[in-house]
Amino acid sequence: MKSVHWAIVGTGEIAGEFVQALQSMPDEATRYVIVSRNRERAEAFAREHGFARGESDLGRVLEDDALDAVYVATPHPAHFGIAKQCLEAGKAVLCEKPVTLNAKQARELVDTAREHRTLFMEAMKTPFQPAIRRMLEIVQSGIIGPVRHLEANFCFHGGNDPSSRWLNPELGGGALLDVGIYPLSLAYVLLGKPLHLHHHAHLGSTGVDERNALLLTYGNGASASLTSGVRGGDDMSIRVACADGQIELLDLVRWDPQKLRWRRYHEDWQEESHPTAAHPLTYEAREVHRCLAEGKAESETVPLVQTLTVMEQMDAIRQAWGLVYPNE
Numbered sequence: 001m002k003s004v005h006w007a008i009v010g011t012g013e014i015a016g017e018f019v020q021a022l023q024s025m026p027d028e029a030t031r032y033v034i035v036s037r038n039r040e041r042a043e044a045f046a047r048e049h050g051f052a053r054g055e056s057d058l059g060r061v062l063e064d065d066a067l068d069a070v071y072v073a074t075p076h077p078a079h080f081g082i083a084k085q086c087l088e089a090g091k092a093v094l095c096e097k098p099v100t101l102n103a104k105q106a107r108e109l110v111d112t113a114r115e116h117r118t119l120f121m122e123a124m125k126t127p128f129q130p131a132i133r134r135m136l137e138i139v140q141s142g143i144i145g146p147v148r149h150l151e152a153n154f155c156f157h158g159g160n161d162p163s164s165r166w167l168n169p170e171l172g173g174g175a176l177l178d179v180g181i182y183p184l185s186l187a188y189v190l191l192g193k194p195l196h197l198h199h200h201a202h203l204g205s206t207g208v209d210e211r212n213a214l215l216l217t218y219g220n221g222a223s224a225s226l227t228s229g230v231r232g233g234d235d236m237s238i239r240v241a242c243a244d245g246q247i248e249l250l251d252l253v254r255w256d257p258q259k260l261r262w263r264r265y266h267e268d269w270q271e272e273s274h275p276t277a278a279h280p281l282t283y284e285a286r287e288v289h290r291c292l293a294e295g296k297a298e299s300e301t302v303p304l305v306q307t308l309t310v311m312e313q314m315d316a317i318r319q320a321w322g323l324v325y326p327n328e
């Protein structure tokens with residue numbers, strides 16, 4: 001397989017982590033270009049992390065035929081414009097979550113990707129994690145019956161700085177878009193589209209949701225209770241109750257579960273270890289490599305219909321809260 005030539009847009013926290021993922025697969029991935037708003041910063045980041053070069057002009061970078069894929073690692077409000085430019089240039093795009101601020105923008109990106117027959121994928125790590133995959137395998141095997149209830153919580157304390165990415169509306173702050181997207185996406189994978197979606201938010205002094213709680217109900221009588229938070233909370237957990245048994249994900253480090261335990265009711269728990277790879281972002285990079293090698297414009301593991309459906313749900317919830325971002 002040809003080594004995929006990657007560009008990364010952004011030089012922040014997750015960009016640094018993605019670099020580590022690429023470094024761990026030197027035969028498959030070429031660290032090609034770093035793009036920053038500031039050229040000196042791009043060059044310094046490129047030197048530090050073994051990239052061929054650093055640039056500040058994305059348009060120029062996209063003219064390079066040797067470039068295969070772009071990882072968009074900027075704050076949410078900047079995803080749309082950057083991803084659109086890359087897709088129009090025919091480059092594969094792995095875009096950090098949420099792919100955009102709202103469903104209208106997400107639909108436009110999906111249309112652009114389809115028009116240009118280009119791979120577009122949300123960087124949603126959950127479906128690749130070995131423990132999550134095992135959980136889905138157990139559910140799909142039918143051994144514990146159909147899902148009756150999902151409880152999934154992604155709450156952490158990101159600090160009190162109103163200018164931080166988590167609290168600043170200019171940077172798309174708020175729990176729902178930043179971390180609530182994980183439980184919502186998991187609920188979609190396990191249960192599909194809900195019939196009803198009830199919600200509650202605590203909006204903080206910057207106007208974004210610092211914490212929220214969602215209750216989803218489904219036509220078959222199933223339900224999901226999901227919480228997310230970026231301030232004043234610390235709860236990472238996933239539990240699935242099925243008709244004949246249950247599963248709990250264990251040791252969730254930044255929502256990367258390392259183990260699970262499951263049982264049929266009234267039987268003993270079985271604990272299994274399913275550690276994530278040395279770097280959890282390796283999976284999504286590999287998925288891009290696989291899709292490119294197979295000429296696919298969409299990943300079956302993170303399908304665009306899931307990305308769009310979850311964005312639509314988040315739009316509806318935010319509309320009810322009156323939470324509109326300045327850049328929308």
Ligand SMILES: NC(=O)c1ccc[n+]([C@@H]2O[C@H](COP(=O)([O-])OP(=O)(O)OC[C@H]3O[C@@H](n4cnc5c(N)ncnc54)[C@H](OP(=O)(O)O)[C@@H]3O)[C@@H](O)[C@H]2O)c1
Nearest residue numbers: 010011012013014015036037073074075076078096097098
């Ligand atoms: N998958 C995951 O596990 C995970 C974890 C954390 C974050 N994320 C996602 O990754 C994205 C970035 O998060 P992060 O924590 O890496 O953020 P960050 O540390 O603030 O870095 C973002 C980078 O984007 C660039 N940038 C471009 N436009 C910007 C703007 N208008 N304001 C500020 N920076 C801008 C900056 O690099 P230059 O100044 O060099 O241009 C900055 O360093 C978010 O969408 C987030 O949801 C994903």
